[in-house]
Amino acid sequence: GAGVSQSPSNKVTEKGKDVELRCDPISGHTALYWYRQSLGQGLEFLIYFQGNSAPDKSGLPSDRFSAERTGGSVSTLTIQRTQQEDSAVYLCASSSGRGYEQFFGPGTRLTVL
Amino acid sequence: SQQGEEDPQALSIQEGENATMNCSYKTSINNLQWYRQNSGRGLVHLILIRSNEREKHSGRLRVTLDTSKKSSSLLITASRAADTASYFCAPSNSGNTPLVFGKGTRLSVIA
Numbered sequence: 001g002a003g004v005s006q007s008p009s010n011k012v013t014e015k016g017k018d019v020e021l022r023c024d025p026i027s028g029h030t031a032l033y034w035y036r037q038s039l040g041q042g043l044e045f046l047i048y049f050q051g052n053s054a055p056d057k058s059g060l061p062s063d064r065f066s067a068e069r070t071g072g073s074v075s076t077l078t079i080q081r082t083q084q085e086d087s088a089v090y091l092c093a094s095s096s097g098r099g100y101e102q103f104f105g106p107g108t109r110l111t112v113l
Numbered sequence: 114s115q116q117g118e119e120d121p122q123a124l125s126i127q128e129g130e131n132a133t134m135n136c137s138y139k140t141s142i143n144n145l146q147w148y149r150q151n152s153g154r155g156l157v158h159l160i161l162i163r164s165n166e167r168e169k170h171s172g173r174l175r176v177t178l179d180t181s182k183k184s185s186s187l188l189i190t191a192s193r194a195a196d197t198a199s200y201f202c203a204p205s206n207s208g209n210t211p212l213v214f215g216k217g218t219r220l221s222v223i224a
Contacts, residue, residue: 040216048211050209059211091156093156098208100161100208100209101161102158102212104156104157107154
C-alpha cells in the first residue's frame with residue numbers, strides 16, 4: 001500500500017509569507033506526528049495527533065505554527081509570517097496505534113528567503 | 114520518549130567492512146528503535162528491540178541492548194555503499210508517542 005506522502009516536496013517563500021504543508025498518512029493510522037530538522041541538527045518534535053484526542057502541541061516553537069488534522073486523516077501544518085529560522089525539512093510520520101514503528105514521509109524542504 | 118545519544122557522530126569505512134554505532138540513554142525504557150535517514154529526507158525504520166531482549170538480527174543488521182548500561186549498539190556487517198546514511202536511535206517507554214532523536218551517526222561507506 002501507499003506510504004506517507006507529503007506535499008510540496010520543496011517550498012521557497014519570502015520572509016513574512018504564510019505557508020501550508022500537507023501530510024497524507026497511511027490509511028487507517030491513528031497517530032500522526034510532525035517533526036522538523038534544521039541543517040545539521042537532529043529531529044525536533046512539533047505536534048502529535050492521536051485519534052480524536054486533543055493534539056499534543058508541546059513542541060510547537062511559537063504561536064506562528066499551527067496544525068490541524070481533518071477527519072482523522074490528512075494533516076496540514078501552517079506557518080504564519082515565516083522567518084528565516086523556519087527554514088528546515090518538515091517531516092510527517094504516522095503509526096498504527098498497535099505498535100511502536102513510525103512511518104515517515106519524504107519531507108518538505110522549506111526555504112525562507 | 115527520551116533522547117538517545119548516538120556515537121560516533123561520523124564514521125567512514127571501506128565497503129565490505131563492518132560498521133558499529135552506539136546509542137546511550139538515561140532512564141529505563143520499554144523498547145529502542147533504530148532508524149536510517151538518507152540525504153536528509155524521511156527516516157526508515159530498521160529494527161526494534163524490546164527491553165527484555167539482548168540481541169536481535171535482521172539481515173545484515175545486528176542490534177544489542179544492555180539495559181544495565183543503558184546502551185545499545187547497531188552493527189552493519191559487510192557494508193555497502195548504499196548503507197551510506199545517518200542512523201538514529203529512539204529509546205521509548207510507550208507506543209504512539211513522539212520520538213526524540215539525537216543528531217545521529219553519519220556513516221560513509223566508501224566503494
